[in-house]
Amino acid sequence: MRIAVYLGLALLAGPLAAQGQPQSPAQQAAARSRQELFRAKHVPREPGFRVFIVPDMEGMGSAVDIHEVIAGNEGERYRTLTSPDYWDRFRLLLTKEVNATIAGARLAGARSFVVNEGHGGNMFANVLPWELDTAAILVRGFPKPLVMITGLDSTFGTLMFTGAHANAGSLGVMAHNFAFDSFTVNGKPLNEVGINALMAGEMGVSVSLVSGDDVLIEETKRMIGSDFVPIITKRAVGRMAAITYSPARVRRMLQAGAAEAVRRERQGRIRPFTMERPYRVELKLRTSYPDSVVAGVAALTEFKLEKTGERSFRLVTDSAREMGYLLDAIEQVVLR
Amino acid sequence: MSALWLAAAWAGAIQAQAQAPAAAPPRDTTSPGAYFGVTEYQQARQKLELDTQDGGFTVYIVGDMEGLAAVVRNATEMRPVDRGGTPQHERFRQELTDEVNAVIAGARAAGATQFIVNEGHGGTLFRNILPEQLDPEAILIRGYPKPIVMSTGLNPKIDAMMIVGAHANAGSPGVISHSFAFDSFTVNGRQLNETGIVAFIGGEMGIPMVLAAGDDALTSETKEMLGPLETVTVKTVFSGSAAAGLSPARVHGLLRAAASRAVRRARAGELKPLVLEKPYHVRFCLRRGYVRDDWVRTTVGRLPGVGDGGTPGCFVFTTPSAEEVGNLLNEVEWTVLKP
Numbered sequence: 245m246r247i248a249v250y251l252g253l254a255l256l257a258g259p260l261a262a263q264g265q266p267q268s269p270a271q272q273a274a275a276r277s278r279q280e281l282f283r284a285k286h287v288p289r290e291p292g293f294r295v296f297i298v299p300d301m302e303g304m305g306s307a308v309d310i311h312e313v314i315a316g317n318e319g320e321r322y323r324t325l326t327s328p329d330y331w332d333r334f335r336l337l338l339t340k341e342v343n344a345t346i347a348g349a350r351l352a353g354a355r356s357f358v359v360n361e362g363h364g365g366n367m368f369a370n371v372l373p374w375e376l377d378t379a380a381i382l383v384r385g386f387p388k389p390l391v392m393i394t395g396l397d398s399t400f401g402t403l404m405f406t407g408a409h410a411n412a413g414s415l416g417v418m419a420h421n422f423a424f425d426s427f428t429v430n431g432k433p434l435n436e437v438g439i440n441a442l443m444a445g446e447m448g449v450s451v452s453l454v455s456g457d458d459v460l461i462e463e464t465k466r467m468i469g470s471d472f473v474p475i476i477t478k479r480a481v482g483r484m485a486a487i488t489y490s491p492a493r494v495r496r497m498l499q500a501g502a503a504e505a506v507r508r509e510r511q512g513r514i515r516p517f518t519m520e521r522p523y524r525v526e527l528k529l530r531t532s533y534p535d536s537v538v539a540g541v542a543a544l545t546e547f548k549l550e551k552t553g554e555r556s557f558r559l560v561t562d563s564a565r566e567m568g569y570l571l572d573a574i575e576q577v578v579l580r
Numbered sequence: 581m582s583a584l585w586l587a588a589a590w591a592g593a594i595q596a597q598a599q600a601p602a603a604a605p606p607r608d609t610t611s612p613g614a615y616f617g618v619t620e621y622q623q624a625r626q627k628l629e630l631d632t633q634d635g636g637f638t639v640y641i642v643g644d645m646e647g648l649a650a651v652v653r654n655a656t657e658m659r660p661v662d663r664g665g666t667p668q669h670e671r672f673r674q675e676l677t678d679e680v681n682a683v684i685a686g687a688r689a690a691g692a693t694q695f696i697v698n699e700g701h702g703g704t705l706f707r708n709i710l711p712e713q714l715d716p717e718a719i720l721i722r723g724y725p726k727p728i729v730m731s732t733g734l735n736p737k738i739d740a741m742m743i744v745g746a747h748a749n750a751g752s753p754g755v756i757s758h759s760f761a762f763d764s765f766t767v768n769g770r771q772l773n774e775t776g777i778v779a780f781i782g783g784e785m786g787i788p789m790v791l792a793a794g795d796d797a798l799t800s801e802t803k804e805m806l807g808p809l810e811t812v813t814v815k816t817v818f819s820g821s822a823a824a825g826l827s828p829a830r831v832h833g834l835l836r837a838a839a840s841r842a843v844r845r846a847r848a849g850e851l852k853p854l855v856l857e858k859p860y861h862v863r864f865c866l867r868r869g870y871v872r873d874d875w876v877r878t879t880v881g882r883l884p885g886v887g888d889g890g891t892p893g894c895f896v897f898t899t900p901s902a903e904e905v906g907n908l909l910n911e912v913e914w915t916v917l918k919p
Contacts (some may be wrong), residue, residue: 306711308723311662327662328670329707337712415616417723458627479631481624482617485706485723487631487733492716 279389283569287381287395292355293506294400296449297380298362298392298440299342301370302409302418303456305477305494307334309484310418315366319579330365337491338363339375341406344495345453346377348502353510354401358383362392362405362436387576390568392440396449402509403444404453404502408460410480411435412530416459417480422571423537423578426528429567430519435460438467438517439571443564445516452505452514455498457486471514473505525559525567526552533578540577547573607875608918612911621727621907628696628733631719636693637843640738640787641718642730642778643680643709644700646747646756647794648672649814649831653821654756659703669703675828676701677713679744682832683791684715686839687742691847696738697721700730700774701745725914728906730778736785740846741778742839746794746802748817749773750867754797755815755823760909761916765864767905768856773798776805776854777909783854784902790842790851793835795823806854810842858900862908865894870916879915883908 301313312334316326346357359376360383361368368386376382388394396403410416411433412425421427421435428434429442437460441451454464455475465474475497478488489497508514529538538555547570550558559570612618632638650672651657657672659665684695695718699706705724714720726732734741748754749771750763759765759774766772772780775798779789791810792802799811812834815825826834845851870876871893880886881895886908889895897908 306720306722309705309707312707324662327660333710333712479627481620481627481721481732482723482726483615485617485721485726485732487624487628487719487721488711490714490716490718490720491712 283389285395286397287358287383289399290356290381293353293510294356294358294402295346295349295354295502295506296393296396296400296403297342297345297357297359298403298405299338299359299371300405300407300409300436300456301334301338301363301365302407303460303477304334304338304341304407305491306337306488307407308417308478308486308488313363313365313418318364318367335370335372336375338370338407339372340491340495341455341498342371342380343375343377344498345404345406345502346380348499349404349506350379351499352503352506354506357381358395358400360392360394360396361385363407387572389572390443390565391572391575392436393443393568396444396447398447398449400449402452402506402514403441403449404505405437405440405451406453406455406498407477408435408437408454408456408464410457410460411463414459414463415480415483417457417478417483417486419459419483423529423533423574424527425530426526428526429523431524431526432467432519434467435463437464439567441468441517442519442523443568445518446564448516450509450514450516452509453501455494455501468517469515471508473501473508475501521562522560523562523564523567525561525570527557527559528553529555529557529574531555537578541574544570544573544577609879612914615725615914617723617725617727618910618914619727619907621732621903621910624727624733625735628719628721629735629737632696632735632737633694634737637691637739637847638694638696638737639684639687639692639843640696640698640734640741640782641680641683642698642700642741642743642746643676644743644745644747644774645672645676645703645708646701646745647798647814648675648679648745649828650675650825651745652755652823658701658756663704665703673704673708673710674713676708676745677710678828678832679793679835680709680718681713681715682835683742683744683839684718686836687843689836690840690843692740692843695719696733698730698732699723700743702729725910728781728903728910729913730774731781731906734782734785734787736787738782738785738787740790740843740851741782741787742791742842743775743778743789744793744835746775746792746798748795748797748801752797752801753817753820755795755817755820757797757820761866761870761912763865763867765862767860767862769861770805770856772805773801775802777906779806779854780856781902781906783856786853788846788851788853790846791838793831793838807852809851810838810845812838859898860900860902860905862897862899862905863889863894864897864912865889865891866912866916868893876916880912883911883915
């Protein structure tokens with residue numbers, strides 16, 4: 245096992261900042277009802293073939309170092325992990341990757357595009373709204389329900405992940421997985437793409453494109469099958485080093501790949517990712533987290549969580565969406 | 581490559597700030613092999629090989645910074661604000677990118693078909709080139725730690741190596757001259773600077789170093805070490821931090837022309853790889869600052885295969901593989917970089 249302690253690489257699983265937790269029962273009830281309201285919302289409906297795009301940053305072309313994907317305002321431990329590169333360069337590169345993906349999908353006939361910020365930098369506000377394709381609807385900010393697929397529903401024709409990163413413990417660039425050292429469903433390890441693919445699969449939506457480093461692509465094929473269009477943006481040669489293609493080349497690959505992805509999807513060649521129910525979800529919180537996090541997760545009452553080890557828990561459920569809400573809740577505990 | 585150099589200066593600055601006799605933070609004594617990217621040189625080579633063309637002519641370009649046009653001062657020009665430098669560093673990142681692009685353009689004009697660029701400067705932890713400004717056909721290797729920092733991924737399918745922004749050897753009268761963590765580094769008794777070490781690792785695979793650009797100390801010593809190769813002297817040294825430099829625009833023109841000549845001469849078989857007799861007898865002496873550091877000295881002394889060199893801080897290492905030498909360098913580098 246490789247250890248990447250040297251930069252305290254406690255990556256942004258996603259969510260970062262603490263939202264103050266209401267104290268009184270009345271406040272708690274109000275919060276629950278707000279939560280219900282937000283969970284029931286959907287993004288504006290649009291006609292035509294709909295594409296849902298989740299841009300993350302660690303797997304973008306050229307990105308290799310945490311300083312390139314962190315804004316520094318995500319909480320105390322991230323304050324020194326930013327650099328001008330995040331603000332001046334990589335947000336624009338990210339936005340251009342998304343634009344290329346949209347352009348390709350449009351060429352193949354897609355007509356509606358929702359972009360949901362999948363990266364926690366700057367509190368899920370990395371894409372430059374004024375540079376983004378004007379047809380796109382952008383979901384940004386934090387917290388948001390089912391954080392990486394907020395607003396996804398069965399009206400979407402396909403789901404795409406750009407800039408995704410490899411699973412916790414794997415030898416990928418900035419590899420990590422939400423708040424976990426390991427996460428399995430029915431014994432199968434799932435990375436962030438896999439976890440969201442399962443929730444999407446339950447809605448009948450399939451994953452048609454995944455881009456990221458070579459490690460991410462290989463493991464994702466093992467997890468959810470090889471139906472999707474794989475785009476290797478770089479090859480990992482260290483946790484913070486890679487052999488990378490140029491931004492222009494990555495954009496060309498994304499554009500061609502997204503067109504191919506929509507064609508495959510419209511021809512019915514991509515199956516939604518599903519698993520047998522009930523889902524037996526086993527998760528292990530990161531070793532780097534303090535015990536208070538473990539206690540906080542153990543105290544979550546909304547879910548029928550079973551503590552199975554020092555920092556391991558099990559959830560058995562028939563609903564992948566419930567698993568997603570559990571992830572949201574765990575992130576809130578982590579960041580409290 | 582000045583990761584060490586900068587890190588040393590940086591650590592010094594931090595120590596100076598923290599004059600109060602606070603307890604030193606515990607030393608990270610994990611072995612280099614425990615960090616992904618320090619020792620996986622074979623894996624990096626296989627991965628880059630996947631992208632290296634079989635036909636055509638592939639050029640591998642190392643971009644360092646001290647030997648760029650106009651660079652004279654380490655503290656202000658060679659590292660970014662978030663690593664203790666100044667905003668001037670940004671301008672030199674652009675200059676680095678421009679010089680690499682000039683070399684690519686020249687090589688392409690002479691028939692080179694593929695370009696692999698490896699970050700050779702530690703100032704921003706090997707993230708100096710501006711990816712969006714680099715020739716879009718180039719493949720870029722960036723980040724740290726990466727296996728054999730300045731030679732990551734070298735493989736026999738590569739046809740020629742070039743280096744821009746190179747600096748002179750430790751002890752040489754050059755601008756910001758240094759060499760990894762060493763005061764001296766020899767193979768079979770032959771002094772090698774950083775450019776020479778890259779040439780040695782690639783040379784074993786049959787790849788010649790065909791172009792080196794930097795100050796006059798660098799170009800003259802490199803010709804002595806490696807024999808015939810194209811050079812571009814971008815500045816004439818007046819002190820470790822002063823030089824008479826050609827304008828950047830003029831340097832770009834010279835680099836284009838020299839890269840073209842270098843590719844033509846390499847294709848004509850005029851430029852030879854550096855091949856030394858095996859096994860390689862490596863002898864290196866750590867920088868004086870590191871020699872005084874008991875922990876660094878002991879740790880380096882305990883690296884696999886490393887023997888006592890007779891003088892404190894000097895070591896010997898014998899191996900039949902140049903890649904192993906690169907790997908050793910890497911572990912030494914990582915050892916001194918750790919807090």
